[in-house]
Amino acid sequence: MCSIRIEVGRKRQKMAVNNVVYVNEGGLPLNAVDWLEKHHQSKAQERLQMIHDLSLKQGSLVVDAGCGPGLWTPLLAQAIGAEGHIIGIDIDTESLITAQSRSNGSWYRQQVLYKRATLEQIPLEHGGADIIFSANVSQYLEDPVAAFAAMAPYLKRGGRLVIKDIDFGTMRFGGVDPMLQARVFQARERWERDRCAHDYAFEDSWIGSKLAGYLRAAGFEDVEEKTYRIVRQCPLPEDYRFYIQGIVEWFVCENAPYLSHHDVTCWLQCFFDTAYSVLDVADFTCEETEFVVSGVWS
Numbered sequence: 192m193c194s195i196r197i198e199v200g201r202k203r204q205k206m207a208v209n210n211v212v213y214v215n216e217g218g219l220p221l222n223a224v225d226w227l228e229k230h231h232q233s234k235a236q237e238r239l240q241m242i243h244d245l246s247l248k249q250g251s252l253v254v255d256a257g258c259g260p261g262l263w264t265p266l267l268a269q270a271i272g273a274e275g276h277i278i279g280i281d282i283d284t285e286s287l288i289t290a291q292s293r294s295n296g297s298w299y300r301q302q303v304l305y306k307r308a309t310l311e312q313i314p315l316e317h318g319g320a321d322i323i324f325s326a327n328v329s330q331y332l333e334d335p336v337a338a339f340a341a342m343a344p345y346l347k348r349g350g351r352l353v354i355k356d357i358d359f360g361t362m363r364f365g366g367v368d369p370m371l372q373a374r375v376f377q378a379r380e381r382w383e384r385d386r387c388a389h390d391y392a393f394e395d396s397w398i399g400s401k402l403a404g405y406l407r408a409a410g411f412e413d414v415e416e417k418t419y420r421i422v423r424q425c426p427l428p429e430d431y432r433f434y435i436q437g438i439v440e441w442f443v444c445e446n447a448p449y450l451s452h453h454d455v456t457c458w459l460q461c462f463f464d465t466a467y468s469v470l471d472v473a474d475f476t477c478e479e480t481e482f483v484v485s486g487v488w489s
């Protein structure tokens with residue numbers, strides 16, 4: 192049973208993670224840049240593997256659609272070699288400025304151009320791209336099929352659209368009361384279905400397993416789905432701990448309308464209690480599966 196209530200409010204002042212979710216100038220709920228960076232570092236090994244598995248051709252022209260702070264640029268640049276080029280597009284100026292300053296002075300700076308644009312209106316002639324890559328963006332698209340179909344003409348014949356995203360239906364915390372987890376996850380999933388009606392922007396954090404169907408519906412062929420199971424256990428690397436604490440807070444943000452106050456308190460206490468956090472318990476594990484789905488445009 193959970194009994195501490197008031198203390199959690201006090202402890203939240205000390206949390207490592209703040210403003211995990213905010214609304215950017217495009218009106219989208221987004222993860223803060225420092226959280227995105229830690230998230231990226233915490234899954235560096237798997238993300239490197241994801242790009243490796245795409246077998247990108249040397250000299251390709253790649254569009255990084257919804258590039259954010261440009262965290263995938265060096266991975267893509269390495270995969271396409273010095274002759275390849277990347278156009279990073281995003282609707283958020285702050286992210287683009289961060290991406291640009293990250294690339295200034297880097298080994299890949301000559302290969303990348305960042306531009307403010309939407310996924311649907313890429314600043315490139317039709318038939319120009321070998322690959323359109325988009326990571327962690329589809330979860331914000333109200334109509335992913337329409338967006339994927341709008342991106343298709345920018346690809347060469349035989350070019351590929353590659354969408355990478357999360358699916359929180361695959362997330363499990365070992366060492367946390369399974370019934371509490373189930374209630375928290377179900378409440379969030381239900382809230383994501385309803386939140387648009389309450390003036391929040393669209394979000395589907397359960398999208399990963401739906402992507403293959405969406406690509407087929409948008410007219411892509413030879414759709415391939417690759418899954419990456421990401422498991423971490425105690426002792427957790429610092430960047431992964433930061434990521435998990437961000438996720439835990441995010442599950443109960445926006446006042447968690449479909450969760451009881453008691454469950455919210457227990458959930459936060461479980462992960463943030465300074466005297467006893469489940470993150471420090473020897474048998475703690477976290478697992479989730481991320482999806483990379485590609486389709487050919489012919």
Ligand SMILES: C[S@@+](CC[C@H](N)C(=O)[O-])C[C@H]1O[C@@H](n2cnc3c(N)ncnc32)[C@H](O)[C@@H]1O
Pocket residue numbers: 215217219221222227231256257258259260261262263280281282283286308309310311325326327328331
């Ligand atoms: C969660 S961030 C992911 C950033 C980056 N791809 C990564 O994985 O680190 C989502 C990004 O998608 C951008 N975005 C969302 N919808 C977009 C749209 N319709 N057109 C262009 N960018 C979009 C946001 O501005 C944001 O920078």
